[in-house]
Amino acid sequence: MLVKAVRMQAAGVGSVRQVVERAGGAAAQLADIEEVTAYQHDNHELLIQQFFKAxxxxxxxxxxxxxxxxxxxxxxxxxxxxxxxxxxxxxxxxxxxxxxxxxxxxxxxxxxx
Structure with a gap:
């Protein structure tokens, strides 16, 4: 989502907000991050590596x-x-x-x- 947000930034902050809202909003994104962190403890970086490598x-x-x-x-x-x-x-x-x-x-x- 972060890379998508960076790409969308060229179109303006409003576009970034739309991407976050389509993904369930900031609260939902934070809840997802906290869930993964709790599940993986300090290994959550391993879960996001696949999204950033490309x-x-x-x-x-x-x-x-x-x-x-x-x-x-x-x-x-x-x-x-x-x-x-x-x-x-x-x-x-x-x-x-x-x-x-x-x-x-x-x-x-x-x-x-």
Whole structure:
């Protein structure tokens, strides 16, 4: 639903609201998320991976065009995004966890899953 919402954003916020409403509304979406989370505990990421894998190039293309700005001194998310963008054209399940200088990326913001 998130990827659909991002695609629909180009048509305006009203379109995004229509997509959410067609899916049962925000309350229904939240209830579904909570149900999955309760059922899978901390493994709910595994359930959504299949939906995002096909849209990887779209998300990376969008990320390459948008200008992100850190809201704090911590730039770890932006650094990780920039690192992922360097592997945009590669086809692999995983990318290295270190940058071109051999420094380990700070991925403390991400879950172990």
């Amino acid at each position: 849209d990887r190039s779209t998300v990376l293309a969008l990320s390459a065009v948008l200008r992100f700005k850190a809201t704090s001194a911590d730039r770890s998310v932006l650094d990780a995004l920039q690192h992922a963008l360097t592997y945009w054209s590669k086809t692999r399940d995983f990318i290295p966890g270190w940058d071109a200088d051999g420094r380990r990326l700070d991925l403390g913001f991400a879950s172990a899953n």
